[in-house]
Amino acid sequence: MSDKFREYKQLDLSQINKDVLKSWEEEDTFHKSISTREGNPTFVFYEGPPSANGMPGIHHVMARAIKDTFCRYKTMKGFRVHRKAGWDTHGLPVELSVEKSLGITKEDIGSKITVEEYNAACRREVMKYTKEWEQLTRQMGYWVNMDNPYITYDNRYIESVWWLLKQLFDKGLLYKGYTIQPYSPAAGTGLSSHELNQPGCYRDVKDTTAVAQFSVIRDEKSEFLYDGVDSPLYFMAWTTTPWTLPSNTALCVGPKITYVKVKSFNPYTGEPMTVILARDLLYSHFDPKNTELDFEDYKAGDKKIPYEVLAEYTGEELTGVNYEQLIGWVKPDGDAFRVITGDFVTTEDGTGIVHIAPTFGADDDRVAKQSGIAPLLVIDKDGKNQPLVDKTGRFFQIEKMDDAFVASNVNTASYAEFSGRFVKNAYDEGLTDDDNTVDVDISVMLKKESKAFKVEKHVHSYPHCWRTDKPVLYYPLDSWFVRTTAVKDKLIALNNTINWKPQSTGVGRFGNWLENLVDWNLSRSRFWGTPLPIWRTEDGTQTKCFGSVEDLYGEIEKAVAAGFMTKNPYEGFVPGEFEDSNYDKIDLHRPYVDDIVLVADNGEKMFREPDLIDVWFDSGAMPYAQNHYPFENKAKYQPEKGRGVFPADFIAEGVDQTRGWFFTLHAIATMIDDSVAFRNIISNGLVLDKNGNKMSKRLGNAVDPFETIEKYGSDPLRWYMLTNSQPWDNLKFDEGGVDEVRRKFFGTLYNTYNFFALYANVDGFCYKEEEIPVEGRPEIDRWVISLLNSLIKEVGESLENYEPTRAGRAISEFVNENLSNWFVRLSRKRYWGGEYDADKISAYQTLYTCLVTVAKLSAPLAPFYSDLLFTDLNKLTGKETDQSVHLAEFPTADESLIDKDLEQKMDIAQRASSMILGLRRKEKLKVRQPLAKIMVPVLNGRFKEQFEAVEGIILSEVNVKEVEYLTDTAGIIKKKIKPNFKTLGPKYGKIMKQIAASVAQFSQADISTLEKSDSFKLTVNDQEVELTTADVEITTEDIPGWLVSSEGELTIALDINISEELKQEGIAREFINKIQNIRKDSNFEVTDRISLKIEKNDFYNQAVSNYKDYISSQTLSADLTLVDSMENGMGQLVEIDQNVEARVFVEKKG
Template sequence: MKYFREHKGLNLSDINKDILQYWEENNVFHRSVEERQGHRSFVFYEGPPSANGMPGIHHVMARTIKDVFCRFKTMQGYQVKRKAGWDTHGLPVELGVEKMLGITKEDIGKNISVEQYNDACRREVMKYTREWEDLTKKMGYWVDMTDPYITYDNRYIETLWYLLKQLYDKGLLYKGYTIQPYSPAAGTGLSTHELNQPGAYRDVKDTTCIAQFKVKNSTPQAQALIQKAGSEPVFFVAWTTTPWTLPSNTALAVGANIDYVLIKTQNQYTKQSVTVVLAESLLASVVGKNEYELLAKFSGKDMEGIEYEQLFDWVNPILAGSKLSAFRVICGDFVTTEDGTGIVHIAPTFGADDDKVAKQNGIAPLFVVDKKGDTRPMVDLTGKYFDISDLDDNFVKTNVNLPSYRQWAGRFVKNAYDQHLSDTDVTLDVDICMELKQRGQVFKIEKHTHNYPHCWRTDKPVLYYPLDSWFIRTTAVKDEMIALNDTINWKPQSTGSGRFGKWLENLQDWNLSRSRYWGTPLPIWRTDDGQEEICIGSVAELIEEIDKSIEAGIMTENPYKNFEVGVYTADNYSEKNIDLHRPYVDNIILVSPSGKPMKREADLIDVWFDSGAMPYAQVHYPFECE
């Protein structure tokens, strides 16, 4: 009796087809799962592909490795359930659709409606489903594709809302205004774990400069400094790798216990003598071979409070009605003498440390006011200096120096953000440095290679930018996560103790918000004053709140009136009855306990929350689970 078919020649293609046919005819995969009913479970989670792109050889390699482990555990007697899935939300889908339609994010809501855009995303994301299913079958990858989870499915989203409600009720979900990694190319903020993606940080060569900030003769310390300089002008010198942030400078930070010197030397560009202040230990690296005369020594603490002239007078900071000030020396514990000059240029709108030390010392950030009346950094969300036409007219009249700012308005801070520029074109950094050189207010200009973060999706540089965002307070459970990580049998061990372990040690709260259109909407509704809010945890709860809104006269009808609460079929949760995506949820206005309208917070959630919640959402937990 022959148990295996014989082949007279080695034709691997024919053998492959024969085996696949045998598996299919005998339902081998499903039997391997069903016949292990009651046995120990080996839990396997399928990391789903996105069907808006064709499968490649790297997918074959990854799936082969996963398949080996699942088959091995099955042979050991475990029951190994393998539920397929489709990853359907997120930036790759949106960028693909924008490319297909020939639009940018700025066109959405103007030249194309959010509804039309999201419909295109829904169609595009499943474009290559057949090709993926065909590859899965041909390579013999065993996974149950008869009932896959789909991340855009309303049942999947409902589970995500339930989980977010649990976090909200525990005080672990909050709104904050902070400096965050932001991708102008993608049009959204990024989380710290996205910046930890392989290749996100890379060495780039940028134009840097040491700028000269002129001391104002307005305090006793300044007067003493100028007197020691023989009544000549005195300049603080500060190094920056991002000259484009200099127009937003509002403070200079020194180390309280660092030793500084006042020296007279020569400016290499003007060939004139200049009196400058810098850290003593950095004299050699800053001054180089130039001769200098030592005039005085003092600590950073001695300089605290000295005022200086604004380097670029394009925009005046908004100080009226506040106790804040600008353009003075402050102390910061992050200042070192490892590089630079020992004096740090502070632009509170473009750096987390800058923002923190500015708030601690009552330093005003440099904001502009846009047409909507919102205060914004000098750089807009597309990565360019605000166009004058986009600024509030009254603000322009009172705070903008049009003759000096006009020529810079609309300039992109990075060439990568401007589709008309290449890496070989002159950068804004270079032009800023040349402006300072012409004015005699730059001590040194040079190229410098440094490690800079890039958006892992668009491959373009990120900015650190002030944003209103919702956060998960992951730091509240940091110690618990570190302890749990130590219990995991990592292979190799260095994975858990190295990259992942270090990430946990430096954990920051998770920036959950994404300013996009196609994804899971944040289920939080708020009053305009932000004093009342509600986090929705299920479709049933949303419908209940809609009914309250109708009773209060805010909404006129329930858009989900055909949905049957408690019926968990695919048909009931289909788009004909309910759609939890934008713009439909945006049109729902709820009522607060005090009777005020509550609108949904406009952001989506990070698609990585979609991914991390998959063990729950793939089974529609807790709605269809015991």
């Protein structure tokens, strides 16, 4: 082992990244960081599984830097941190890329390619970029346990998911229902939103639209509407799909929209009527010019129709009013024909009242369910509910309906004409666009009944099926649901216990989402995913859900015995054995599970429900499935307090996961365990390019994380990302910012270390001396130690509160401003030359302590350099027993070392120094030229005491000999007074302005009266005002006749007269500086001794001889001689003053 601190020529963070990684691997540091915490309380982190079928991007570094920071922090706080890596492996993107790379479609599975091959291809595809992900994880220093990651396609993972589904099933939270989805009657298939968004699917078509009149039922709920009404009263609603009107069961209004009641005549029949519609849309339906027409003059058939607005109502008021069914073909079962509210209603077109047909619109279905409105359904011969339009796109035929239902609910006389008709002509091969559509016929029917206000053709954009080019219908399709609405209150209550960062995402985005919760649609008609473990008989009366392979296995055996299957496809599997070898024998994916036909308790065949489940369920199940719970690791879920793996203490992902992973985790944990899944959460914002645009490969503005890490190392990248903006704000990623962090923070820290190492090596300091008690150290040491402890407190609190930005910024501020720019700069002289005495040792100990503490504080954020710094320091001193900073304990602040008074004093010193340097600059006085004195006005004793304490620091920093304190009595200080708004404002309120004006008028005498008696009375607006010194701020701003600088309460004057003696000292310092430069240029060692010759010159002869000893000691010269003339070419010319050059010869001695 070397006996010196390592010194560096330059800071290469990229190389350090590699070196430190290597040592982590050699020392197995990551595993040690867990094993050394064995038996301690756990800190549980859940890794949101990424999908490895895409390359990792720079935004992944962001999220993972956050995750890693807190896991490292908690490790240093002594917790045993659980963080298991995982992979999200299911879903449509995988299927699509497999099909693309193999050049096949789903139909080819089983023919062109075997199921086994397809399955294998999916497994390969989904792990395509595993290597890159692992590499990024490693290089960026993200410590997550990759030894045994959870993989969502793994049979054991699926088994846990099945177990969860079974729990939901048993609790009655899993049911089969329907949602409104795009459906192509021509192709006979449902369409995904993905398919609908393909180019060309949305097309402008011309359809018959109708504004229909819904007749209000007069009762106690609607009575208020009848004031002044003498004709039938209607709600007006517009539709572009009149064929949905027979399925209407509600009308929807916007709660905050204003509606008007208008008296007029029906344009088609001329019958008097009163209608209700949105005020904003009045003139779209009634010509403003007609408002002056006389009702008496109107005859049926007139083009110009008079109208009159009778009253206004808000949507809220209209809610609950009942109306008559518009088209009485089929009676719905349940509550219907009522006005409800919906937040999606606008007054952009139509009437501001939306016709609701729950079976044919997603919004319709949603608001109807929320308001308890029944959909309009018919019952078929099998006793199943069906919408009024069947899957081929025609009105449900009467003969296919249940007879009893027809008798009780169907008006066959009026419906017969429409029964079996296609709702779009495109579906009927015998029809063309020229034939009358159902829409037209329904509109004509309404016209005749005075129920149509306006029927017209209208061009609008409508989705079409990409396979058949025919229009799509929104249609209720079977789906399996999780009844999340049943636990809505619990979800909300538990959410309120979660610490969200930022809070707004939790109470706002997530909270609102929970408030408007609908049941979770689990079904996906896909191939590569977790199959629903549900088998049903064909008539749907018998259902079985399986929560383990063992249960399914047993049922298969029964089915084989019953002769439904020839053999058990999972033959050889041993229930209860959890090794890879056993689970490799089976595959729970499609289509293997589809081939399983089971036997129901009544002996009928049971077939699997063909759907897969939402991949979000997979990832939301990870708290359980990652450990194959409850089949294995059960004990970890019922632990003594603080020792388990559930729930998570912390998770972090992008804010885009709010309704994805965050929700599914929360929902599943709530339903299964009545518990939160996570206690603390950071949802981070996006990483944009430096112009604020979204990064995309297409635009070429995506930043490659590997290149960035290679170039700068991970630390500057992580630090930049964590400190540039709060994690939850979007980050405008600018490479220049990473470089700035490298220079400003890491560069300065490195410089500070190198400075330390340089002199510590010269003096042989290796912290073997007794620790000098802090109270025995000089002011500046105590000051920096005080700040250091304040910093420890702040960083600790910030990380405790999941605020990495505050932590990083505080560390950076400390290193740059306080440690480097003040402590080291002021203490430099203490390190070089001189005795190895207590002061010097104190200087080393203090700086060492600061450096090693900064290493520990920054370790969670910048794991690489901090570890190098820590080990470089510790290798020699052996002060710490831990091999790595990541195994060390996080520092705790020693409150007794925090000295706010001292911090204030040093603040004065810093400000005073900078002011004096400013004055010197103004007068073009070099700092090397000593000056005689500064003068400081003293307003109170405390200030004088503080200034005196740092007097020496200021004087040496600005090269001035003494301080003169000016007290009031001298009468040369001019004072300035300013009211203290914070104390006066609440007391005097309205007359504040006048008080401020009066105070501004105070004379010097007034001010001194106030100071002496601590009271001053004035009258403002006939009100007596008494001021005390606490109500004002008194400062000095001028010392007449002197060069003065003033900042806040601090005022300093500088004496710029230079005596002969000062002049000579200045010359001496000038020589020292020049000689030092020569030493350095000649590459002398810091410790080399020299001999010195200076050619005589009357300008400086006296100065050199007077300050001979001073010059010699500073430059380590053994002899200094003034010579008459230098031999030719010897020595070099240096400038001592303007136009004065000296020839100096420097020679290394011995």
